Amino acid sequence: MKNQSAFTLKMALLLLLLLHGTDAKMDIITSKQDVLVGEEILLLCKVLAGGEGDITWLKDGEEIDEDKVSKVDETSSKLVIKNTTMWDMGRYTCACEFENGHKDEIATQLYVYEGPSFGSTTTYHEFLEGTDGVVPCLVTGQPAVDVHWLRDKEDISTNVGRRVRHMPDNTVFIEKVKREDAGTYLCQAQIKGRPIYKQLSVSVVVNAPPSVHLKEEVKKVMAGPETNVSLLCLVDGLPKPNITWTMPMTFDPSHHQFNSDRSQLTIRSVARADYGEYICTATNKIAESSATIMLHVYEAPEVFVSAEQQSVSVGKRISVSCNVSGHPQPEQHWINKHNGRTLDSASGRVRVNDGVLVIDEIVPSDGGLYSCMAVSASGNASRDVAIHTQPGPPLYLSVSPGPTSVIFSLKTPPISGGTPITSFVLQWRQSATEQWKEIAVPASDPLAITTLKPYTLYTVRLAALNAVGVGQFSDTNTIQTQGIRGEPDSPVLSSDKMKVEGNSFYVPLEQFDDGGSPLLHFDVRYRQDKEKTEWKDMQLSSDADSVSLQDLSYGSDYRLEVTAVNANGSSIPAVFNFTIAEQPVSSRSMTKGSVAGIVMVIFLVVFLVVDATCCYRNRCGLLMSIAVKIFGQKVPGLKTLEDGEGATNGEVKLKGISTPRGSVQHAVVQTKDKGLLTEITCDKAPLTKHEKNLPGRDLHTVDA
Numbered sequence: 001m002k003n004q005s006a007f008t009l010k011m012a013l014l015l016l017l018l019l020h021g022t023d024a025k026m027d028i029i030t031s032k033q034d035v036l037v038g039e040e041i042l043l044l045c046k047v048l049a050g051g052e053g054d055i056t057w058l059k060d061g062e063e064i065d066e067d068k069v070s071k072v073d074e075t076s077s078k079l080v081i082k083n084t085t086m087w088d089m090g091r092y093t094c095a096c097e098f099e100n101g102h103k104d105e106i107a108t109q110l111y112v113y114e115g116p117s118f119g120s121t122t123t124y125h126e127f128l129e130g131t132d133g134v135v136p137c138l139v140t141g142q143p144a145v146d147v148h149w150l151r152d153k154e155d156i157s158t159n160v161g162r163r164v165r166h167m168p169d170n171t172v173f174i175e176k177v178k179r180e181d182a183g184t185y186l187c188q189a190q191i192k193g194r195p196i197y198k199q200l201s202v203s204v205v206v207n208a209p210p211s212v213h214l215k216e217e218v219k220k221v222m223a224g225p226e227t228n229v230s231l232l233c234l235v236d237g238l239p240k241p242n243i244t245w246t247m248p249m250t251f252d253p254s255h256h257q258f259n260s261d262r263s264q265l266t267i268r269s270v271a272r273a274d275y276g277e278y279i280c281t282a283t284n285k286i287a288e289s290s291a292t293i294m295l296h297v298y299e300a301p302e303v304f305v306s307a308e309q310q311s312v313s314v315g316k317r318i319s320v321s322c323n324v325s326g327h328p329q330p331e332q333h334w335i336n337k338h339n340g341r342t343l344d345s346a347s348g349r350v351r352v353n354d355g356v357l358v359i360d361e362i363v364p365s366d367g368g369l370y371s372c373m374a375v376s377a378s379g380n381a382s383r384d385v386a387i388h389t390q391p392g393p394p395l396y397l398s399v400s401p402g403p404t405s406v407i408f409s410l411k412t413p414p415i416s417g418g419t420p421i422t423s424f425v426l427q428w429r430q431s432a433t434e435q436w437k438e439i440a441v442p443a444s445d446p447l448a449i450t451t452l453k454p455y456t457l458y459t460v461r462l463a464a465l466n467a468v469g470v471g472q473f474s475d476t477n478t479i480q481t482q483g484i485r486g487e488p489d490s491p492v493l494s495s496d497k498m499k500v501e502g503n504s505f506y507v508p509l510e511q512f513d514d515g516g517s518p519l520l521h522f523d524v525r526y527r528q529d530k531e532k533t534e535w536k537d538m539q540l541s542s543d544a545d546s547v548s549l550q551d552l553s554y555g556s557d558y559r560l561e562v563t564a565v566n567a568n569g570s571s572i573p574a575v576f577n578f579t580i581a582e583q584p585v586s587s588r589s590m591t592k593g594s595v596a597g598i599v600m601v602i603f604l605v606v607f608l609v610v611d612a613t614c615c616y617r618n619r620c621g622l623l624m625s626i627a628v629k630i631f632g633q634k635v636p637g638l639k640t641l642e643d644g645e646g647a648t649n650g651e652v653k654l655k656g657i658s659t660p661r662g663s664v665q666h667a668v669v670q671t672k673d674k675g676l677l678t679e680i681t682c683d684k685a686p687l688t689k690h691e692k693n694l695p696g697r698d699l700h701t702v703d704a
Helices: 002-021 585-618 621-631 638-643
Strands: 025-030 034-036 041-049 053-059 069-073 076-081 090-098 103-117 124-128 133-135 140-142 145-151 164-166 172-174 183-191 197-214 218-222 229-238 242-246 256-258 264-267 276-283 288-305 309-311 318-327 331-336 341-343 350-353 356-359 368-376 379-388 397-402 405-410 423-429 437-442 457-465 477-480 499-501 504-510 519-528 536-541 546-549 556-566 574-580 666-670 676-681
Touching: 025 090, 025 103, 041 053, 041 090, 041 103, 053 076, 103 183, 103 197, 124 133, 133 197, 145 164, 197 276, 197 288, 218 229, 229 242, 229 276, 229 288, 288 368, 288 379, 318 331, 318 368, 318 379, 341 350, 397 477, 405 423, 405 457, 499 574, 504 556, 504 574, 519 546, 546 556, 585 621
Parallel strands: 034 103, 124 197, 218 288, 309 379
Antiparallel strands: 025 041, 041 076, 053 090, 069 076, 090 103, 103 140, 133 172, 145 183, 164 172, 183 197, 197 229, 229 264, 242 276, 256 264, 276 288, 288 318, 318 356, 331 341, 331 368, 350 356, 368 379, 397 405, 423 437, 423 457, 457 477, 499 504, 504 546, 519 536, 519 556, 556 574, 666 676
């Protein structure tokens, strides 16, 4: 039962819908609802269902004149409005009264508009950067028109706080125009409430006067064929300025090059003539601006000398000129490179006048390298000048004899004169009347004259030789050569066993090779190792095994030379250097007392010897007086001397053989009856071997 009731209800509703769908249905067809003033509009009213009827047109509830309405057919009617005006805007209704007495109507709204129009609105505006700008949009239209400003598809705000804002009078206000404000703005006008709008593009251009920005206002560069320099001129402004350059020299395309917008000037192979001001000028329609770049072109100093090498004899005058150039102008200096001194004196033997080095009366020490220097902010330069002259004389020269030779020894080499010493000239002669003989010996070889006669006295001297010539000779030395080969080797002094005690010196002595002939003796000589000191000589026997020196000077350096001698000649001296330390204070005081005692003893001995001599030879003196006192007028033993067989007629004769001067004699005085009176020993008796070997022995002799 419930299902039947639901089905019946659904069928009733469907029937009602069908009955209602059979009611009249109408429609107004028009080409558009929005009609521009002056256009023609057609409205068509059509009955879609309900049958035929009488169709009537109404506007805003009032029936329209029949002259605007025409019947199309039994179910259609059209309304034509020509040259539409604003009065034609309104609500249009199509009413139909059907034959069955049913009435129906349908209405539509017709909108008539005028515009919008932008009239004389300017579509291009230019503003100067930093000023305020106003962009108007003059819009007309009916009915009311709404205006919107857009930029980059976004509405321009009407907010008062915005720098770029939409004003109530439909203008755009730009406060303190910036470059980013330039561009296209859209003024959009829309009929109020209707989808009818129109857009106008307005261009805004921001102008800026030119400005020039320099990366460097002062440019410094060194001149040279490989040097290029670029001057950069950074230009700003709207419209983009044109750039021109003013240069201190005529434009040369091979020397000057620009980039595409001429903002960079490149100068190739910069020369001194490029120095000066370079003016960059930027120009646009607003204004002109310029800036100056100062280009400083430096030239590296150069030095020119009149000669890089000059040779001149000692005592002559020499001059060398020097010129310097560069930018800025360099300072000029002459320097002696040997000692590093700057020659800045304008007077004297060595002087500098207006860049010319002058040396009067040149000496060997003036030889060497001199440098002319140019000094400036752009750098330094120099040129060397070699001055050559003869070498100086050899100093600190020692000469020693050899077997038929003379050997030279230099403690220090002579002054070279500015160029290397290549050899030495060795000269010799036997007498002052002879011409000097000479040989040249390379500087690297031993300095010896080897072609001399044995056991011969020669005068020798030495001079250095360089590329300029022979220098001054050394002082002459006189020396006697030794024998031919067969002479002994040099003795050996053992330095590791050397002893120095107080002012005494001891060193062991060895002889390795006697040269095939027995040694005769050793020649020893020594002196303080300083100038103008005399050699002291002594001899040692051939079997001596040491050299002992006494009474040397405290605080002194000594040079010892020992030569072995055989029948064939002498060896080369063995040289030994040693030092005697300073004397201790206590030793000095003792030495003074000792010296005083020794002097007294020597005086007493001398007195006794003289008195004894006087007594026996001349019957005088203290001893004679004592003898007379003891023995009376006749002294025992003297009678024999006077009257006996060996009478001497008042002279005292010495028994023995005659000896050379320098030996010691023993004399015996005999009485007449051959009795011995006494024995007198003179200081000329030969020294014993032990005494002979005592160095430094001071011998006092009295002639008998």
